[in-house]
Amino acid sequence: MNMAPLVDGSLVVLILAVAIWTIAVRDSFAAVVGYAIYGLMLALAWVRLAAIDAALTEAAIGGGLTGVLLIRAAVRLRPTESVVAGDSPAWFVKALAAVLAGAVSLALAVVVLTLPEPAPTLAPQVAEHIASTGLGNAVTAVLLAFRATDTLLEAVVLVFALIAVWSLAPDRFWGGRPGQHYHLEANGMLAYLARLLPPLGIVVAIYVFWVGADLPGGKFQAGTLLAAMWLLAIMAGLTDVPEVRLVWVRIALVTGSAVFLIIGFAGVPFAGAFLAYPEGYAKPLILIIEAASMLSIAVTLALLVLGPPERRGQS
C-alpha cells in the first residue's frame, strides 16, 4: 500500500493548522513557540519536495534561530501584551482582511493548478556543467558557481543587517556587549547541555560543511549549527558575548565576504570573468570560500539573534 498521499495530506493539514493557530492564539508567547514547531514541520514538507538542502536550512534557521529570536522578543514584550492586544481592529477590517487574504490565496491556487506543462527547468544545464566545478551537490554548485553573485550579495546583506541592528544601540552602550548577561547555574540542566552538546555540534557542523560539496549540506546549515552552539554556551552563562567594538569580532564578520570578493576578482585576470574559477581549481576555491563564509555566517547569525549592544563591557 502506498502511504505517501496519506503522509503528504496529513503534513499539509498539520502545517496549515499550526499556521492558523499561530495567528489566532491570544498569547504571543504561545504563538512564537507555535512558529518554531511550524518551521520544523515545514522542513518535513521540503523533504517531501526532494529539497533536502532547503529542508536543513528551514529546520535550522526557520524553526531554530527565528524561534529563539522571536521567543526572546516575546518574553521581553510580555508586560505590554494585554495593553496592545486591546488595539484589535473593528469587525469590518477583519472581514476585509479575510476577503483580501482569500483573494490572494485563490489567485495563487489558480497559478499552482495552471503551471506550464512540461515544467521549465534548468536541471539539464546544471547537469551539463556540474563536472567543471568538481562538485557532486547540484545545489552547492548553483550557490557557489553558477549563481555565485547571489550568494556573495547575500553574505553582504547579512553583514548590513547586523550593522543596522547594532545602529539601534543607545549611544552610551555603543560598542558594548549585546543582550543581557546570563548567570551561570553551575549544576543546572542548561549548563550541562551547554557543556555536552557543543563538541558534538561542532563535529556535526564540520561534517555537514564537508559533505555539502557532494551531498545535502553546506555552509549555511553548518554555520547555523555553529551559531546555535555558541548561543547555547552564551545563554547557559558559560561564556559572555564579546564586545562588538573588538577587532576580532569585526574581522570574523567580514572574512567570508572578503575571501569571496578576493577570489571573485582574482577570476577576472585568471579565468576571464568576475567570480569565474580557473580550470581545475574550482573545487578547492569553492571550499575555501565556503569555509570562510561558514565562520562569518555563524558569527553574524548568532549576533543577529542577540541584538544591539545593551551594556558596557565590564558589567
Place this chain on the structure above:
Amino acid sequence: MSATTLFGLCGALLVGVGIYGLVVNPQPLRKILSFNLIGSGVFLLFGVVARRGAALGMGGDPVPQALVITGIVVAFSATALAVALLLRLHDASGTASLTTKESPEPSDT
C-alpha cells in the same frame, strides 16, 4: 492530485493566512510572525516549481532550490532587524503599540 500540487495549494493558503494575520493582529511581534508565514508560503511555492523541474536524476531544479536557501537566510536577517526595531521602540517608549494615541517623550538619549 499529485503531492506537488498539494504542497503548492498549501503554500497558496499559507500566504493567505499570513496576510490575514498581518492585518488583524495588533501586536507588532505577531505582525512580524505573520510576515514570516507569508514568506514561507512563497518559499514553498518556489519549492513546488523546483520539484516540477525534476530531471536527469535530480529531485528538483537546483536553481530555485538554491534561491530558496538564500531567501530563507535573508528573511531571517530581515526578521532580526524588525525584532530589534520593535524592542528599541519598547525600550524608548515603554510600549509596543503601533497606534499613536499620544506621542511619548523619548526617555533615552
